[in-house]
Amino acid sequence: MNTSSTSDAGVVIAGGGQAGFQVAASLRQLGFAGPVTIIAAEDRLPYQRPPLSKTYIKTDAGFDSLLIRPESFYAKNDIIVRMGQAVASIDRQASMVMLDSGEALSYRHLVLATGAANRALAVEGATLPGVHGLRTAADAEALRAAVGAAQRLVIVGGGFIGLEVAAAVRSLGKDVVLIEAADRLMGRTVSRPVSAFFLDQHRAMGTEIRLQTALAAVVGGARAEGVLLADGTTVAADIVLIAAGVVPEDRLARDAGLATDNGIVVDAYMTTADPRIFAIGDCAVFESPFTDRPVRLESVQNAVDQAKTVAARIVGPGEPYRSVPWFWSDQGPYKLQVVGLTAGADHVELAQLGEADRLIAYCFRADRLLGIETVNRPGEHMLGRRILGQDLTIARAEVARHDFDLKAHVASLSGG
Numbered sequence: 412m413n414t415s416s417t418s419d420a421g422v423v424i425a426g427g428g429q430a431g432f433q434v435a436a437s438l439r440q441l442g443f444a445g446p447v448t449i450i451a452a453e454d455r456l457p458y459q460r461p462p463l464s465k466t467y468i469k470t471d472a473g474f475d476s477l478l479i480r481p482e483s484f485y486a487k488n489d490i491i492v493r494m495g496q497a498v499a500s501i502d503r504q505a506s507m508v509m510l511d512s513g514e515a516l517s518y519r520h521l522v523l524a525t526g527a528a529n530r531a532l533a534v535e536g537a538t539l540p541g542v543h544g545l546r547t548a549a550d551a552e553a554l555r556a557a558v559g560a561a562q563r564l565v566i567v568g569g570g571f572i573g574l575e576v577a578a579a580v581r582s583l584g585k586d587v588v589l590i591e592a593a594d595r596l597m598g599r600t601v602s603r604p605v606s607a608f609f610l611d612q613h614r615a616m617g618t619e620i621r622l623q624t625a626l627a628a629v630v631g632g633a634r635a636e637g638v639l640l641a642d643g644t645t646v647a648a649d650i651v652l653i654a655a656g657v658v659p660e661d662r663l664a665r666d667a668g669l670a671t672d673n674g675i676v677v678d679a680y681m682t683t684a685d686p687r688i689f690a691i692g693d694c695a696v697f698e699s700p701f702t703d704r705p706v707r708l709e710s711v712q713n714a715v716d717q718a719k720t721v722a723a724r725i726v727g728p729g730e731p732y733r734s735v736p737w738f739w740s741d742q743g744p745y746k747l748q749v750v751g752l753t754a755g756a757d758h759v760e761l762a763q764l765g766e767a768d769r770l771i772a773y774c775f776r777a778d779r780l781l782g783i784e785t786v787n788r789p790g791e792h793m794l795g796r797r798i799l800g801q802d803l804t805i806a807r808a809e810v811a812r813h814d815f816d817l818k819a820h821v822a823s824l825s826g827g
């Protein structure tokens with residue numbers, strides 16, 4: 412076994428995705444002078460995942476278009492990226508990580524930014540050629556190549572990724588059938604009226620959507636030829652995309668004796684029970700001021716802001732993580748933006764303002780505004796971020812008024 416140790420073991424980051432990149436970049440921005448090493452299991456420099464399910468699968472864009480920063484950034488900022496290498500285990504007593512190559516690396520601080528992996532479905536045929544998942548650039552490149560030669564795609568899962576791919580592939584003139592086990596689309600993350608809006612829009616775009624429909628098996632011989640549904644019917648397909656959610660990559664922490672509970676458990680500074688080990692991004696579960704139970708969020712905003720929290724904590728006392736959660740999803744011509752965590756809403760006030768392709772959904776629990784969901788209304792989304800970020804309020808009764816104007820309301824609250 413090789414052991415690399417320097418006088419300052421510096422910061423080792425497990426995972427070269429959005430969060431791993433950001434913690435390295437923020438450490439340098441904050442003047443951290445010690446070694447910074449990213450161990451990146453994928454054989455690629457850190458890149459953005461959002462385009463994978465939107466533009467990347469339907470154009471011939473090169474991989475470089477996805478890069479968060481060009482290669483020169485890492486040399487200029489003295490950030491080492493060890494691509495194609497994974498952290499295999501953590502030795503907390505020795506303050507070392509073991510790589511899959513057998514090499515050991517010392518750390519002063521260790522940041523776990525290992526993301527999440529696609530949830531595998533335990534059904535017959537799920538591993539046949541022609542069955543795809545979509546998490547990495549390599550997955551997107553394989554799907555893009557397969558879509559080019561295919562006419563009919565079955566998508567399993569009506570969450571963001573399944574729906575974004577449905578819209579992208581429909582725009583190429585391919586046939587798409589999407590099956591969803593629940594009774595509505597994006598049920599974990601948006602309110603019922605917004606689910607219903609997107610159901611209508613996707614059907615209008617030509618995607619056949621079947622709700623309350625479970626997958627029983629993927630059928631085929633040498634490769635996937637379709638799916639068998641739980642009601643006994645089959646649907647033919649050239650390609651099957653499984654987009655049934657993700658599971659957090661929290662094994663390293665669990666094996667090292669750190670708490671996990673659908674993700675690596677961290678405090679408000681993104682610190683595990685070991686003060687020298689942090690977890691951020693898709694793999695971390697934390698108490699958010701925006702909801703009353705621990706959450707694990709899968710968004711660029713969350714990955715970036717948690718990384719900044721950790722970098723600040725490493726160089727100084729830092730600040731607890733309090734960022735307003737927000738995310739977006741582009742589905743054909745519809746830009747969905749959500750601010751706040753709206754899953755627990757029991758009352759939704761919808762403002763469509765007479766425009767068929769734009770809407771605002773104010774989501775409340777009792778009288779508390781949990782968040783705002785918008786479609787093609789970026790201005791109101793930004794106002795929503797101000798409201799939740801500055802602890803401003805909107806009363807349910809006020810929103811329900813026919814002439815309620817969000818912009819005027821925010822101006823009056825901010826005194827300007």
Ligand code: FAD
Binds near residue numbers: 451499710714740
């Ligand atoms: P990741 O970006 O997944 O990076 C984790 C990295 O760690 C991976 O490269 C993984 O290979 C590596 N790794 C895992 N284990 C190890 C190990 N043991 N050693 C070394 N490396 C390891 N969010 C939005 O807000 N808006 C969107 O529109 C949107 N679209 C998306 C579309 C797709 C197709 C996908 C997949 C995600 C999308 N997201 C979107 C979510 C967003 O991309 C993620 O929340 C974000 O990438 C999380 O960053 P992360 O660094 O925590 O994880």
